[in-house]
Amino acid sequence: MSTDDTMLDELLGAYALDAVDTDEAVAVEEYLERAPDAAHEVARLRNAAAWIGATEALAPPPELHDTVLEAARSRRAVHNDDPFLGAYLSETGRFDATLDTLDDGALDRPTFNGLTVRELVIHLAAMESAVASTIGRPTAPDVTETDIERRTAQLVDRFRDRPLRDARALWRSSVDAVRQWAVAESSAADVPLFGLTFSRDSLLVTRAFETWTHADDIRRALGRPEEPPPAEVVARMADLSITTMPAALEIAGRAHPGKTARIVLTGDGGGDWLIPFGFAPVGETPDVVLTADAIAWCRCVSERLAPDALPREVEGDPALADDLAAASSAFATL
């Protein structure tokens, strides 16, 4: 065992008691990913810590019960019959939770697209407030810039010397605005945004998709493992990405009129689709069958996985499979 591992072992007790700082927690968590014995010890120690906490159990004021239920209801509707809003709330909720875990030292770390963690949060606030504006519920009415990069730059400037919670508050109020709109709005609504037109349902899934992408950008910047969304959310993202593939192929200049592709996504949220290779009717026999993991496909769609790096099984013409992988990210923005 290396000296570093010995030092990390010595931290396990402090880690289980949350008595380390962020950098140390990140280092321990990385260690736990590759050292099963250490992971087992931490599980034991966390359990012991929880029981130490239990020695102080005390019934809360009775009013807390209703407060909690109301807060929960407002954050996540019972969405068995509304998987689109469910996807949006799932990913914004998870992003919010990631923000809880940031300390000041984390904010200046660079992320995938060159923005720092702090700038990335501001960027999401810029995006979400732009959506709120477009649906008629502006949360930053004095910011009229609609170009993504310029809007982000404007808000980065505005929030430069302010604590992150200010940008987070703008993002949260924008999420609330979108949620309230979504609850009231039917699926048929048409929303023009960033040069495209979205239905209510596809807008919610697109926002969920971007929010998840950036949450993982932040986790990666902090050296933490990526966290895929729940299966039902992956299913909505995968479905949206594939139903827009014909358009994506056209935009990417990789359409093949008359040809048909079958895309099989495996794992949580996977599915099986038959699509035309562009704006043409779909044929019955696929010219290519591309099989890939659903989450890896979604990473490819969001440009977090390069097309040639997408692990895949192909039946038929591999060049057509390459076209599919390459075109998948045609709609990816920042």
Next chain:
Amino acid sequence: MTEHVGRQAGRDVRPSQWERTTRDRLIAGEEGALNEIYDQFSSFVYGLALRVIGDARAAEDVSQDVFVSVWERPGAFDPDRGSLRTWLGTLAHRRAVDHVRREEARRRRAIKDAARPVSTPDVEEMAMALVTAERVRSALETLPDEQRRAIQLAYFGGKTYRQVAEVLGIPEGTAKSRLRLGLRRVADVLETETVARSE
């Protein structure tokens, strides 16, 4: 409910059927499941938050955050990695410690409150929890003073091991070691007493 009888409180092995079912119900968006975990664990979460933070209002906020976060992302709880109690305890403790460390001024209020009877859906878990909490209280008493003190400073005081070392006037390595050894002893007690009970 043979599944509950087979489940050992304090040991992170073999999650109960209630936990798995509850998790599935939360994922499906059943509000009744949220109600149940609140009834089962609110005293645990609130008491722990209050003990760390020392402010009832903030403890309520933290408690709310914990239950809302489980409601929003029930899939984040993995029954194979630990019990729901441990999961909630970890969420609560982290948030409570974050609160303590972020605040510059801390107000402490003495809170005296009689324990109120609460209905608990998983009656066996609750009964075992009361017994286990007592055992852990005794286990803490029998720890060497230096280990108990270090753990209390870290866990309830929200201090990092460096701060613990400073407060106690000991090297950082000694602080780390006391925390680890003390926790291991409590973990040992938890496992020994469940083995004894199953005989």
